Amino acid sequence: MSVPSFDDRDGLIWHDGKLVDWRDAKVHVLTHALHYASAVFEGERVYAGNVFKLREHSQRLIDSAKELGFEIPMTVEEIDAATIETVKANNIVDGYVRPIAWRGSEQMGVSAQQTKTHVAIATWPWPSYFSPEARLRGIRLAISDWRRPDPRTAPVKSKAAGLYMICTMSKHKAENEGYDDALLLDWRGQVAEATGANIFFLMNGDLHTPTPDCFLDGITRRTVIELAKKRGLKVVERKIMPEEMADATECFLTGTAAEVTPVREIGPYSFTPGDVCKALVEDYDALVGRTHDKAASARHSAA
Numbered sequence: 438m439s440v441p442s443f444d445d446r447d448g449l450i451w452h453d454g455k456l457v458d459w460r461d462a463k464v465h466v467l468t469h470a471l472h473y474a475s476a477v478f479e480g481e482r483v484y485a486g487n488v489f490k491l492r493e494h495s496q497r498l499i500d501s502a503k504e505l506g507f508e509i510p511m512t513v514e515e516i517d518a519a520t521i522e523t524v525k526a527n528n529i530v531d532g533y534v535r536p537i538a539w540r541g542s543e544q545m546g547v548s549a550q551q552t553k554t555h556v557a558i559a560t561w562p563w564p565s566y567f568s569p570e571a572r573l574r575g576i577r578l579a580i581s582d583w584r585r586p587d588p589r590t591a592p593v594k595s596k597a598a599g600l601y602m603i604c605t606m607s608k609h610k611a612e613n614e615g616y617d618d619a620l621l622l623d624w625r626g627q628v629a630e631a632t633g634a635n636i637f638f639l640m641n642g643d644l645h646t647p648t649p650d651c652f653l654d655g656i657t658r659r660t661v662i663e664l665a666k667k668r669g670l671k672v673v674e675r676k677i678m679p680e681e682m683a684d685a686t687e688c689f690l691t692g693t694a695a696e697v698t699p700v701r702e703i704g705p706y707s708f709t710p711g712d713v714c715k716a717l718v719e720d721y722d723a724l725v726g727r728t729h730d731k732a733a734s735a736r737h738s739a740a
């Protein structure tokens with residue numbers, strides 16, 4: 438079954454202050470962002486009609502733009518309200534939200550002082566296709582040749598479109614080799630994160646996760662740290678070298694899209710999703726109010 442192209446769907450997209458027909462939400466080819474990656478975006482989840490951690494995401498969009506040197510012409514309250522309006526207008530119950538802000542076509546060249554900042558918010562249905570049992574089988578990651586850059590080289594704290602170039606290249610190589618995703622090390626050779634999610638390891642009964650000093654300190658990451666602490670788990674944020682993965686018994690990813698996704702293999706290292714993965718998958722599902730599409734899960738397990 439082919440997925441309909443993202444420019445040819447029914448629905449409404451919020452574009453610079455108003456809801457427009459999905460197919461009319463367009464930009465010109467001489468848009469600065471298209472040539473120079475002057476764009477920042479968010480990825481949000483709707484559970485039972487509500488956007489999870491909406492305020493944090495809207496604030497991060499504003500902060501990401503600031504880090505790239507442009508101002509979003511909206512307050513955080515206005516971004517929240519526009520997001521809710523878009524979700525309601527499209528009748529999204531369980532879905533994904535993609536806000537994006539970018540420099541327009543008023544100026545072409547490296548200097549973009551005269552460009553206007555544009556904002557769009559799109560949303561589409563995205564129910565859960567994986568039951569907790571299916572997720573507990575775990576995914577397989579390759580170790581990417583690309584590295585998360587030094588904070589002196591790129592705006593690493595921003596959810597900047599340009600930073601995803603290495604994620605797409607890493608993910609494609611991993612997929613072409615039969616893996617689900619890729620783990621990126623950072624510029625120093627330390628474990629960093631997956632292409633769209635943070636990473637945790639269970640080592641000697643404690644949770645260990647890399648210090649987010651050159652990649653996104655994910656909203657889900659922070660949420661899961663709180664959930665783990667509530668379970669009485671000790672959470673250690675530190676520098677983790679790749680060879681230390683040999684000492685980990687469990688491993689999982691966290692992210693808005695990934696939620697809590699157990700991992701069973703990273704290159705030569707293997708893990709067995711166990712009690713800690715299971716507890717955090719369940720705690721996260723309970724927190725977000727996730728409902729499972731049982732029919733879709735059954736279809737998936739049959740595939």
Ligand SMILES: Cc1ncc(COP(=O)(O)O)c(C=O)c1O
Nearest residue numbers: 633634635653655656657692693
């Ligand atoms: C590169 C990268 N790291 C980490 C994350 C996790 O962030 P969050 O939990 O805020 O979705 C994401 C997803 O947004 C991401 O794209």
